[in-house]
Amino acid sequence: MRKQSGKVGFVVGGGLVLSAALAGAAENEAADAGQGEAVASVTVTATRRSASLQSVPLAVSVVDGERLERSNRTSIDTVVQEVPSATFRQQGGNKDSTLFVRGIGTISTSPGVEPTVSTVVDGVVYARPGQATIDLLEIDRIEVLRGPQGTLFGKNASSGVLNIVSRAASEQPGGFVDASYYQGNEKRVRAGIAGALQPGVLRGAVTAVLSDYDGNVTNVQGGGKVNGYERRGIRGRLDFTPNADLDIALIADYLKSDSSPTQTAYRQSSAAFAQALLPVVASGENRQVNADLANAVADINKGISAQLEWRRDGYTFTSITALRDWDNTQRTTTSPIGNSADVARVTSAYPATRDIGTVDFRQVSQELRVASPREQAIEYVAGAFYLHGRDRETYRRIVTTGVTTTATDSGRADYGIDSDSYALFGEATINVAPAWRLLAGARWTRDELAYDHARTSTRTVAFPGVQPGTQSAGDTSETGYSGRLGVQHDLAPNATAFATYSRGYKGPAYNVFFNMLPRDTLALAPETSNSFEAGIKGSAFERRLTVNVALFHTEYANYQANFYDTVAGAVVTRLVNAGDVSTRGAEIDVSARPSNRVTLSAALAYTDARIDQFNCPPAAAASCNLNGKTLPFAPHFKSFVRAAYALPLANGWNADFSADYSYQTRTQYDLFQSPDAIQPAYGIVNAAIELSSSAGGWKVALVGKNLADKSYATNLVTATGYVTRVVPRDDRRYFGITARKEF
Numbered sequence: 001m002r003k004q005s006g007k008v009g010f011v012v013g014g015g016l017v018l019s020a021a022l023a024g025a026a027e028n029e030a031a032d033a034g035q036g037e038a039v040a041s042v043t044v045t046a047t048r049r050s051a052s053l054q055s056v057p058l059a060v061s062v063v064d065g066e067r068l069e070r071s072n073r074t075s076i077d078t079v080v081q082e083v084p085s086a087t088f089r090q091q092g093g094n095k096d097s098t099l100f101v102r103g104i105g106t107i108s109t110s111p112g113v114e115p116t117v118s119t120v121v122d123g124v125v126y127a128r129p130g131q132a133t134i135d136l137l138e139i140d141r142i143e144v145l146r147g148p149q150g151t152l153f154g155k156n157a158s159s160g161v162l163n164i165v166s167r168a169a170s171e172q173p174g175g176f177v178d179a180s181y182y183q184g185n186e187k188r189v190r191a192g193i194a195g196a197l198q199p200g201v202l203r204g205a206v207t208a209v210l211s212d213y214d215g216n217v218t219n220v221q222g223g224g225k226v227n228g229y230e231r232r233g234i235r236g237r238l239d240f241t242p243n244a245d246l247d248i249a250l251i252a253d254y255l256k257s258d259s260s261p262t263q264t265a266y267r268q269s270s271a272a273f274a275q276a277l278l279p280v281v282a283s284g285e286n287r288q289v290n291a292d293l294a295n296a297v298a299d300i301n302k303g304i305s306a307q308l309e310w311r312r313d314g315y316t317f318t319s320i321t322a323l324r325d326w327d328n329t330q331r332t333t334t335s336p337i338g339n340s341a342d343v344a345r346v347t348s349a350y351p352a353t354r355d356i357g358t359v360d361f362r363q364v365s366q367e368l369r370v371a372s373p374r375e376q377a378i379e380y381v382a383g384a385f386y387l388h389g390r391d392r393e394t395y396r397r398i399v400t401t402g403v404t405t406t407a408t409d410s411g412r413a414d415y416g417i418d419s420d421s422y423a424l425f426g427e428a429t430i431n432v433a434p435a436w437r438l439l440a441g442a443r444w445t446r447d448e449l450a451y452d453h454a455r456t457s458t459r460t461v462a463f464p465g466v467q468p469g470t471q472s473a474g475d476t477s478e479t480g481y482s483g484r485l486g487v488q489h490d491l492a493p494n495a496t497a498f499a500t501y502s503r504g505y506k507g508p509a510y511n512v513f514f515n516m517l518p519r520d521t522l523a524l525a526p527e528t529s530n531s532f533e534a535g536i537k538g539s540a541f542e543r544r545l546t547v548n549v550a551l552f553h554t555e556y557a558n559y560q561a562n563f564y565d566t567v568a569g570a571v572v573t574r575l576v577n578a579g580d581v582s583t584r585g586a587e588i589d590v591s592a593r594p595s596n597r598v599t600l601s602a603a604l605a606y607t608d609a610r611i612d613q614f615n616c617p618p619a620a621a622a623s624c625n626l627n628g629k630t631l632p633f634a635p636h637f638k639s640f641v642r643a644a645y646a647l648p649l650a651n652g653w654n655a656d657f658s659a660d661y662s663y664q665t666r667t668q669y670d671l672f673q674s675p676d677a678i679q680p681a682y683g684i685v686n687a688a689i690e691l692s693s694s695a696g697g698w699k700v701a702l703v704g705k706n707l708a709d710k711s712y713a714t715n716l717v718t719a720t721g722y723v724t725r726v727v728p729r730d731d732r733r734y735f736g737i738t739a740r741k742e743f
């Protein structure tokens with residue numbers, strides 16, 4: 001154990017003592033617990049069948065959809081503030097965003113690599129991480145399954161799963177309209193209608209959203225705002241129940257998003273760069289850029305799925321068929337000062353680089369499952385899965401250099417990936433005794449992957465950011481196995497303990513990108529993992545208190561990671577089998593209802609994610625002395641605390657007061673441990689006051705974000721001579737008001 005072992009021991013020991021006390025309290029049911037109500041029971045589908053959160057032998061965080069809406073957390077990057085085990089990497093547009101769980105995630109824009117954390121929406125796997133940057137519409141809950149989930153959720157779940165579950169259509173007719181306005185001219189309007197089209201047989205629901213935000217970064221050229229967005233979306237659902245044994249759900253969604261993601265100058269070590277940046281000055285709280293061509297990202301996410309569930313003699317047969325499209329266009333200025341050809345300060349040292357990239361991705365998937373009857377000696381879930389993905393991309397780079405005169409050169413690459421994945425899987429729970437269960441599961445996966453790539457250039461030799469023309473193609477196939485073994489024991493009627501071993505597998509990959517070179521044409525080997533996890537879940541005082549504790553240790557071999565290198569004078573990322581990494585730690589989740597007016601919740605994660613053995617690629621330009629270093633986007637401690645108080649008022653009105661606090665320790669954002677890419681520890685305080693009337697169907701809330709006015713970075717990107725910062729929405733204190741009318 002490393003030097004942090006004392007902290008781990010404290011967390012683990014405290015958690016075990018507390019959980020043991022809960023088990024005893026559950027048996028004795030303390031009579032003087034007060035007049036509070038029980039903590040609400042939460043149903044999850046983490047085991048591919050509905051079960052109580054407190055009963056599943058998995059570490060799972062659950063976030064309520066209604067609470068997210070009320071807190072202005074309407075996208076994945078804001079949801080992770082409530083999940084200490086998760087972090088989110090923002091850089092550029094949706095294509096460059098990545099989710100991390102327990103410090104593990106894959107940073108790559110290549111279409112030939114899978115995410116390490118799988119996103120599943122209503123049973124449909126999203127194959128590309130950029131698809132997960134969606135607006136959250138009509139969400140019932142979000143389940144974050146922590147640790148490898150390859151047995152039941154597939155090969156791109158080697159670090160965890162983000163399982164998003166939407167609300168089913170209501171039988172009762174009704175609708176709603178809600179609107180919100182926040183400082184900074186952020187607006188959001190939603191409207192929905194639902195009800196029975198044929199009572200008892202057919203129900204439908206449609207929800208639409210319009211939202212936009214000017215941004216919180218000022219472009220000094222013109223004085224306008226950037227780093228904002230505009231979204232237009234609609235989601236429809238039909239739930240068909242022709243008889244008591246059959247349910248059919250048809251879901252369709254469409255979201256168009258336009259944004260202007262921007263990075264600001266954070267630090268600089270070059271006098272020439274500082275002069276070129278003027279009048280903008282690099283600093284930790286800089287919220288200005290100097291760009292005559294602002295970044296622009298256009299995104300269209302759409303899909304349709306059909307889920308059939310048929311029950312027969314206690315068995316449940318499930319079929320999920322889905323088709324999804326993702327179209328993405330990114331226009332980004334990658335020069336340090338954000339200028340183009342008509343700006344006199346463009347020089348050979350600071351060229352203006354304009355990138356234009358498009359993504360056209362389509363996936364088709366089919367999953368078949370059978371779940372055995374419950375309360376049998378052996379209960380199981382088994383199934384088959386198939387996913388086909390086709391990606392076509394173009395990327396053009398225009399580079400302008402000069403001192404007294406300017407010169408423009410360009411390159412263009414056309415490339416893509418075709419992938420097919422087949423799987424058979426199953427997991428069983430063997431009830432060996434009333435209080436003892438054994439767990440066993442396995443998954444067989446077959447991957448077939450092919451790529452093609454062609455680049456043209458205006459020059460036959462490399463120039464800043466562009467390599468000469470080239471053309472290549474290749475294909476590979478692999479067979480992999482994953483699985484899970486474990487034991488679960490009920491310590492008391494309201495307390496259970498479990499221990500599991502999981503084998504993870506993430507398929508082969510190709511590093512296909514604009515500046516792809518002959519050295520990138522070889523396929524990366526699959527990534528595998530071995531994970532050990534133990535946990536205790538308990539409740540006490542008539543379920544007015546629940547505590548869940550999890551300990552984990554996971555080792556990854558052939559870890560697929562981005563290695564920063566220099567190509568044609570520009571820093572690029574090369575996807576490599578980086579070697580061996582590991583993550584270990586402890587997690588505690590607590591919920592309490594000391595009275596029927598007070599609700600408390602807290603979550604704490606300690607994560608030690610490190611590089612064990614880094615394999616330096618041949619002829620690498622960057623240093624590889626990384627053994628023992630911390631993985632990026634993995635703070636050692638991260639926590640979230642929330643308190644809510646409900647106060648009944650006259651005439652059927654209620655007042656709800658809530659506040660939350662999220663905190664994380666210093667975070668390294670650079671794999672190569674740059675001291676300039678470290679975000680110091682920080683905490684964010686939010687609060688809200690809501691008035692509601694159940695009789696009138698009204699809800700009005702005042703929301704305050706980042707009340708302590710703490711500036712921070714969600715990513716720090718290093719380059720030669722300077723560092724840029726990704727500015728989050730709540731980088732400054734702001735307030736807003738929301739109103740909702742139900743009818």
